[in-house]
Amino acid sequence: MRRGVLFLFYFLVLTPFGLLYRILHDPLRREFRPDAQSYLIRVRHH
Amino acid sequence: MPHLVLGISSYYHDSAAALVEDGKVIAAAQEERFSRRRHDPSFPAQAVKYCLQESGAKLDDVSTVAYYEDPRLKFRRVLATFATAVPYGFAAFSEALPAWLSWKRRADDTVRQELAGLGLGPVPALSCHRHHESHAASAFFPSPYESAAVLCVDGVGEWATTTLWHGRDRQLRQLAEIRFPHSLGLLYSAFTYFCGFKVDSGEYKLMGLAPYGKPRFADVIRKELIDIKPDGSFRLNMRYFAYLHGQVMTGRRFEELFRGPRRSPEGPLTEREFDLAASIQQVTEEVVGRLARTVRRLTGERRLCLAGGVALNCVANGKLAEQKVFDEIWVQPAAGDAGGALGAALSAAMERGASRAHLGTGRDGMAGALLGPEYDDEEIRGHLDAKELRYSRPEPDALVREVVTALEGGRVVGWFQGRMEFGPRALGNRSILGDPRDPDMQTTMNLKIKFRESFRPFAPSVLASDARDYFRLTQDSPYMLLVADIEHSKRVDSSPSAAHATGLDLLRVPRSVLPAVTHVDMSARVQTVAEEDNPTYHRLLSAFKERTGCPVLVNTSFNVRGEPIVNTPADAVTCFMRTDIDMLAIGGFLLRKEEQPAWHENGDWRTEIPLD
Numbered sequence: 064m065r066r067g068v069l070f071l072f073y074f075l076v077l078t079p080f081g082l083l084y085r086i087l088h089d090p091l092r093r094e095f096r097p098d099a100q101s102y103l104i105r106v107r108h109h
Numbered sequence: 110m111p112h113l114v115l116g117i118s119s120y121y122h123d124s125a126a127a128l129v130e131d132g133k134v135i136a137a138a139q140e141e142r143f144s145r146r147r148h149d150p151s152f153p154a155q156a157v158k159y160c161l162q163e164s165g166a167k168l169d170d171v172s173t174v175a176y177y178e179d180p181r182l183k184f185r186r187v188l189a190t191f192a193t194a195v196p197y198g199f200a201a202f203s204e205a206l207p208a209w210l211s212w213k214r215r216a217d218d219t220v221r222q223e224l225a226g227l228g229l230g231p232v233p234a235l236s237c238h239r240h241h242e243s244h245a246a247s248a249f250f251p252s253p254y255e256s257a258a259v260l261c262v263d264g265v266g267e268w269a270t271t272t273l274w275h276g277r278d279r280q281l282r283q284l285a286e287i288r289f290p291h292s293l294g295l296l297y298s299a300f301t302y303f304c305g306f307k308v309d310s311g312e313y314k315l316m317g318l319a320p321y322g323k324p325r326f327a328d329v330i331r332k333e334l335i336d337i338k339p340d341g342s343f344r345l346n347m348r349y350f351a352y353l354h355g356q357v358m359t360g361r362r363f364e365e366l367f368r369g370p371r372r373s374p375e376g377p378l379t380e381r382e383f384d385l386a387a388s389i390q391q392v393t394e395e396v397v398g399r400l401a402r403t404v405r406r407l408t409g410e411r412r413l414c415l416a417g418g419v420a421l422n423c424v425a426n427g428k429l430a431e432q433k434v435f436d437e438i439w440v441q442p443a444a445g446d447a448g449g450a451l452g453a454a455l456s457a458a459m460e461r462g463a464s465r466a467h468l469g470t471g472r473d474g475m476a477g478a479l480l481g482p483e484y485d486d487e488e489i490r491g492h493l494d495a496k497e498l499r500y501s502r503p504e505p506d507a508l509v510r511e512v513v514t515a516l517e518g519g520r521v522v523g524w525f526q527g528r529m530e531f532g533p534r535a536l537g538n539r540s541i542l543g544d545p546r547d548p549d550m551q552t553t554m555n556l557k558i559k560f561r562e563s564f565r566p567f568a569p570s571v572l573a574s575d576a577r578d579y580f581r582l583t584q585d586s587p588y589m590l591l592v593a594d595i596e597h598s599k600r601v602d603s604s605p606s607a608a609h610a611t612g613l614d615l616l617r618v619p620r621s622v623l624p625a626v627t628h629v630d631m632s633a634r635v636q637t638v639a640e641e642d643n644p645t646y647h648r649l650l651s652a653f654k655e656r657t658g659c660p661v662l663v664n665t666s667f668n669v670r671g672e673p674i675v676n677t678p679a680d681a682v683t684c685f686m687r688t689d690i691d692m693l694a695i696g697g698f699l700l701r702k703e704e705q706p707a708w709h710e711n712g713d714w715r716t717e718i719p720l721d
């Protein structure tokens with residue numbers, strides 16, 4: 064039962080949302096950037 | 110009224126508790142030592158109880174409980190990962206999500222409930238500290254430096270997998286980070302997995318394997334798996350890894366890249382595994398070296414503090430020390446996630462105005478990492494009597510003399526003294542010792558005591574004052590976290606036929622005057638022992654030197670493979686009786702194996718302890 068709910072949620076809700084999310088803004092930043100000098104994310108302090 | 114902070118790490122790998130009083134570390138221990146389950150991830154109930162007992166405090170006396178990561182932030186990372194790994198990750202998703210929804214996303218509440226369940230009184234306020242903040246705090250605050258650069262590299266906590274910091278006095282300022290899934294720790298673990306070892310514990314074996322191989326895959330790794338920038342920052346090519354959508358580390362593409370499937374855990378080790386180990390080791394050293402140069406440039410500091418699981422890679426640390434990127438480095442002895450408990454506690458203490466009292470003493474604030482339980486002679490005697498074992502109780506000097514005589518005669522000695530070590534290494538209080546000059550000692554200890562593969566080298570303990578006569582060290586290594594080469598004068602020329610030996614055959618070639626601790630590449634994982642850090646162990650090493658001229662002993666952890674390091678006298682006696690350890694020096698007592706009655710146990714312990 065629970066697995067069925069998860070299954071439906073995964074493929075009907077999460078999959079379309081996730082695909083769109085990843086196209087618009089990949090939170091995991093998978094792309095290699097050959098032109099970039101660095102992949103460091105600088106932390107700003109206020 | 111002293112200000113007490115209790116630190117806790119749990120629910121991932123190697124749970125631990127630590128207690129800090131006015132900024133001073135009072136006690137710290139991993140739960141595995143009490144529960145006897147290796148890398149036990151469950152709530153560290155027994156470690157918490159021990160820490161409170163050590164200080165004589167009640168839970169009520171603790172002003173803050175500090176948790177080593179932020180479960181809500183971690184949950185967001187897990188969700189973002191599931192969402193963007195579609196449509197391949199359903200199995201992992203359905204497996205993991207229920208636990209995340211029901212309790213993991215509020216693990217701090219669970220910690221509160223568990224603490225209440227201990228029945229030790231009202232639970233104090235709890236604060237969460239980010240995973241890398243905990244690592245950084247564990248690296249900097251107990252270090253002997255007033256100010257320093259700090260580098261933390263691990264698998265993953267919330268988002269960060271690599272962080273760069275500037276530590277000054279009681280403050281830590283984060284400068285930069287690299288985020289999940291780009292992780293040097295996970296990259297190393299992927300190779301650990303691919304070579305047939307257990308992730309999160311087999312990394313050590315992979316590192317030990319590296320000297321047998323040639324780094325012929327290093328270029329493939331750099332070209333296909335990881336894009337490394339000049340400053341050491343990097344991204345991984347996620348097409349090759351399976352940890353975003355699967356429950357394993359590597360997938361089909363990884364196998365194609367290295368021409369063949371992953372080695373099965375009990376399968377034979379081949380040239381390919383040796384070369385993979387050598388290759389990933391080289392890449393790791395390159396990244397760590399570049400990151401170290403970057404954090405040096407960003408901070409202008411001349412000293413570096415290290416933590417995070419990758420900081421347990423003592424070969425990479427040794428290279429860093431040797432290259433003199435920094436004048437000196439200090440590595441948190443519990444660099445893995447167990448140390449997060451200590452870091453979180455220190456972080457909370459510093460926020461509340463605690464001081465770093467050890468500064469100015471020239472020593473660090475870890476008390477030699479001897480932060481665990483201690484047992485007095487009455488408790489020990491009670492246990493020995495209950496088991497009807499035969500023992501003597503010589504004067505302290507006589508005990509040391511008898512141990513030295515046994516060691517000199519090629520005997521293996523269990524050495525159980527004082528407080529248990531915090532962190533993965535035994536540092537001379539829960540150790541098995543031998544004579545490093547004995548050419549058969551490595552094989553004897555591996556097969557008869559540890560019951561494990563023979564390719565792994567043992568570590569030497571050396572008197573700090575004599576260390577540089579034997580090892581090419583640029584600084585002290587009190588926590589066995591720096592690898593250094595054997596001094597040229599201590600090496601021996603091997604025969605011409607030996608020059609052609611490859612793989613595990615290299616093991617049988619004599620290499621130095623300390624064959625039991627010299628790895629095939631002439632390196633050793635050194636522990637330097639200073640009198641201030643461990644007077645008892647220092648006395649033993651000094652006596653051994655007086656008798657033999659050699660200030661070095663083989664030091665391996667007091668356990669058999671797959672088992673946590675012993676904690677109590679009962680654990681030590683059991684390990685002593687199960688194995689071929691010849692003598693046990695436990696507190697003031699001395700036990701000889703040949704005098705003991707037969708040892709009976711129900712069941713076969715060898716099948717009960719899981720393989721590591």
Ligand SMILES: [Fe+2]
Pocket residue numbers: 240244263264265266417418445446
């Ligand atoms: Fe970590």
